[in-house]
Amino acid sequence: MTYFSFTFINVILPIFLVIAAGAVMNTAFHIDIKSLTKLQFYILMPSMLFLKVYESQLSSQVIKAATTVTLTAIISIVAMSMIIARFRGYSKSESSVFVNSSTFFNSGNYSLPLIQLLFNDPVAVSIQAIILMAHNVAFFTIGIFTASSGNRSPKEALINVLKMPLLYIMAFAAIMKSSGVIIPDPILDPLKILTDGYMAIALLTLGAQLSETKFTISNSGLYLSSFIRLIVSPAIAFLIVTLLGIDGLLARVLVIGLGAPTAVNVVLTSIELDNEPEFASQAVFTSTILSMITINLVIMAAFALIPA
Template structure:
């Protein structure tokens, strides 16, 4: 088994150096984070999704089990959060922010480079992509409705997923595979070049986003949320994999993703619907920092799955 220190210096540290660079750059020269996010959202991520899925063969049984296992994990996390929220006697706004901070994790610009550094196969990355798409779907539906059921309908939240270029990148890649369509070499080369730009841009953007958040360690709810996200999350994921009979790389990727820090999107939801945005910002910031300590341990342990 690889040691925790080895994993920290060879996997976690290479991820956090660009994050720190983005943080410092934002402090010195304010960046347009919205533009950086759009470049990733509309160019880099779709290109990476297309090239990865096009090269990977996933059987329907595995895909079904992975989707169901992630949905079960989400329900379990939600249930545990409800119990904690009641014990802490949180009001509706604080409860929704607390639940979102635990149930929605950074499976995008944190897990993408992490999985790429750990595994050098399209198969492992395809598993991570499926987890990311499930999280995106849940965020745009359950997350939105949890934050403010009065401001958006289920129909509107669902339609939001069909406005995402990621959805079409996946569908087109699957269609090309099923129909055995060969992608022209110039087009494929351009997709690969664009895909290579995602990892550094995503990490620098994450650092820039964190630079706008101030860290306070006196909020008990933030500490509970971080413990739930970074410790309870991967434990429940491992339990679900065991119950579902999922093992190997699939289980490892699922547990690693479940150990990721809170998603930046939870802050955007909290700001848009005025649902305790300060708490949401704190959970994202602190969970990202603490993940530098917890993630190497999780990675070391998942090798037994």
């Protein structure tokens, strides 16, 4: 069995089987995707993020490196996507959704289970959790502002940013950890239970969302967005870790994690803010399907080019 087929069967296929289960479930029973999304957004994801920050045993150097690489890559892709959108003559709303779909990736309900299955190492999962937190900080600031600015004033866009709860959850967890506060088990145990349920619900919700997406094969912007998201993004991450002299597990997780498809949150915010939701949905669908091949190539490249 080749490395490609081994990785596909043992890492990629399990993820897509759960995604497919979510699609089948929604097709058969027409589940309430908005309720599942709210469950993730307000309970499961905050619990998982809080617990990962609070229990993280990563050194401050690793946390700083992971955060720096993630944010640098995101800012680089935002700048690149803005230039491309301007060159292609997109309207303000089209430009904003193109930038977000190219930049923001499925760091939670795709990358997190991917890293867990691929490395089977709590350190790798903790690193991905840091990537997830850095990504969420960027999304719920830059991403929300970009999506809001598609059809709103800068002031209204800023207000939407300040409404996002995850920013405050992450800040609170960091304060609790740095202050050495010991959380009693009756509070910590429910957080662990909710964290354990996050992965399954996230993948099922992704499948349900994708099952309702209509695909337009003639839209070249979708393929360009997917190319930036799936190929350019991990390439930029590899360039950054190389320039910073980062290698080993940290570098591999960063490169692989940043090769994930477009985040479902891009769709949710586009729907909520009425900003090109159809393009956003198609971008998630297209990039997720294509990632079945590209993420395997990124994994192979990361293991081949980055020293252990």
